Amino acid sequence: MIESAVPAQEPPGDEAEFRRLVERHRRELYAHCYRMLGSVQDAEDALQESLLAAWRGLAGFEGRSSLRTWLFRVATNVCLRLSSRRPRRMLSPDHGPARSGTRDLGEPVTGPVWIEPWPDDLPADDEPDPAAAYLRRESVELAFVAALHHLPGTQRAVLILREVLGFTAAETAEILDTTPASVNSALQRARAVVRERLPRRSQQAELATVGADGRRALVNAFVTAWERADVPALLGLLSEDARFTMPPLPAWFDGREDVGRFLTDRVFATPWRLLPIAANGQPAFACYQYDGERFRLGAVNVLSLRDGRVSWIAGFVDPEVTRRFPVPAEISPAEISPAEISAQDR
Numbered sequence: 001m002i003e004s005a006v007p008a009q010e011p012p013g014d015e016a017e018f019r020r021l022v023e024r025h026r027r028e029l030y031a032h033c034y035r036m037l038g039s040v041q042d043a044e045d046a047l048q049e050s051l052l053a054a055w056r057g058l059a060g061f062e063g064r065s066s067l068r069t070w071l072f073r074v075a076t077n078v079c080l081r082l083s084s085r086r087p088r089r090m091l092s093p094d095h096g097p098a099r100s101g102t103r104d105l106g107e108p109v110t111g112p113v114w115i116e117p118w119p120d121d122l123p124a125d126d127e128p129d130p131a132a133a134y135l136r137r138e139s140v141e142l143a144f145v146a147a148l149h150h151l152p153g154t155q156r157a158v159l160i161l162r163e164v165l166g167f168t169a170a171e172t173a174e175i176l177d178t179t180p181a182s183v184n185s186a187l188q189r190a191r192a193v194v195r196e197r198l199p200r201r202s203q204q205a206e207l208a209t210v211g212a213d214g215r216r217a218l219v220n221a222f223v224t225a226w227e228r229a230d231v232p233a234l235l236g237l238l239s240e241d242a243r244f245t246m247p248p249l250p251a252w253f254d255g256r257e258d259v260g261r262f263l264t265d266r267v268f269a270t271p272w273r274l275l276p277i278a279a280n281g282q283p284a285f286a287c288y289q290y291d292g293e294r295f296r297l298g299a300v301n302v303l304s305l306r307d308g309r310v311s312w313i314a315g316f317v318d319p320e321v322t323r324r325f326p327v328p329a330e331i332s333p334a335e336i337s338p339a340e341i342s343a344q345d346r
Contacts, residue, residue: 018055025068026051028165029075031118031140035160036079038089038115038149040324046082050075072165073175080153086112089149091142092245098254102265105251108318114247115146117302117316119325120278137281138202139164142302142314145280147197151190158183159190199306203282206305214308219276219283222303222310226285229268235260239309246299246315259313272298275327286327287315296330297322 029050033043054074090113099105118140138144139160148156154176161172162183169180169187176183207215218237225233235256244259245252253259273295275286284302288295300322304312316322323329 021067022051022054022071025071029071032072032075032160032165033079034118035139035145035148035164036076036153036156037083038145039112040116040118041320042082042086042112046075046078050078053078069167069171069175072161072167076157076161076175080157083153089113089115089146091115091146092247092250092252093243093254094146095247096250098243098258099251100253100258100261102262105246105249105266107250108248109250110248114318115142115149116321117142117279117284117300117314118145120281120284138204140280141203141282142280142304142312143198144194144202147194150193150197155186155190155193158186159194162187163191199304199311201306203280203304206307207282210305210308215283218305218308218310223274223276223285226272226274226287229271231260231263231268234263237310239306239311242309242311242313244313244315246317248318271295273331274301275331277325277327279325286322286325288331290333294330294333297327300325 026047030043030047033046033050034040037043037046050071054071057074092114095109095113148159151159157176158172161167161175162169167175169183172183173180201209210218222234222237224230225237238256238259240256241254242256242259243252243254244262253262271290273288273290275288277284277286277300279300279302282302282304284300286297287299287301289298299315299317302314302316303310304314
């Protein structure tokens with residue numbers, strides 16, 4: 001359980017006290033909304049709506065449950081309402097088959113369609129319980145969030161409330177206005193669906209296996225190869241069945257050979273600079289593309305690993321998504337060599 005429930009309490013007496021009490025739960029509520037909705041923008045909207053609804057509904061908080069339980073009741077119901085009005089969020093393989101040709105990447109598919117990356121602003125290092133810190137990172141991994149969105153809304157809520165947030169069956173039933181028996185039944189069905197869609201090991205387990213030094217070496221090798229447009233070196237870091245996705249563009253590539261062709265034909269048509277960051281508890285990069293004058297933020301790439309190799313490069317090229325990461329919008333071209341710029345201009 002990430003955070004123990006606080007004892008039942010009296011409702012806060014004024015707005016300032018309400019804000020003070022709620023603040024300790026804000027980031028956990030924000031992450032909950034992200035898991036439920038698969039989008040940072042939607043999560044922000046849901047969080048604001050939830051806090052406003054909680055403030056307006058204070059009169060209905062009788063202190064029989066903890067403030068935390070009550071806040072998650074409000075937020076979960078907001079998320080369920082929002083998700084019922086929108087299409088299911090998905091990954092590129094759910095949208096259509098992989099492509100081999102690199103000429104046509106398709107028109108961007110806009111709207112609330114794609115699973116979005118989560119800026120890694122939920123530090124687990126301040127969590128006193130190492131197991132809870134590990135779970136916190138696992139619960140926002142891209143594959144896990146995507147698997148959640150193959151569930152009906154209520155099953156998704158049950159799985160998150162029970163297995164991520166640590167609520168009991170009785171507490172979850174109270175949050176969802178149902179019975180513990182219904183909660184337990186929904187949890188069994190949700191577990192089965194998610195288990196089928198998750199890799200053998202979580203990214204936290206994969207990262208623990210390679211260790212801090214191995215992760216550092218992989219990140220450095222990836223940056224060096226990408227910035228040098230060294231396709232053979234990059235392919236040497238990938239698994240044989242590696243994928244490259246890039247929503248909102250519908251095109252994606254499956255397998256080292258097709259990924260290599262895409263890198264050669266399209267990605268490295270311009271120089272890049274990479275800034276290592278983290279997203280969804282995974283290694284990631286803010287990717288800056290040279291436009292003839294400056295390097296401008298063009299994508300965020302999130303890496304998934306398997307047995308020490310990169311099995312998935314999840315690229316996100318929507319400016320509305322990339323701007324939510326706390327990185328510069330552009331960087332100086334000082335680091336690029338005149339020869340490289342000259343060659344690119346030709």
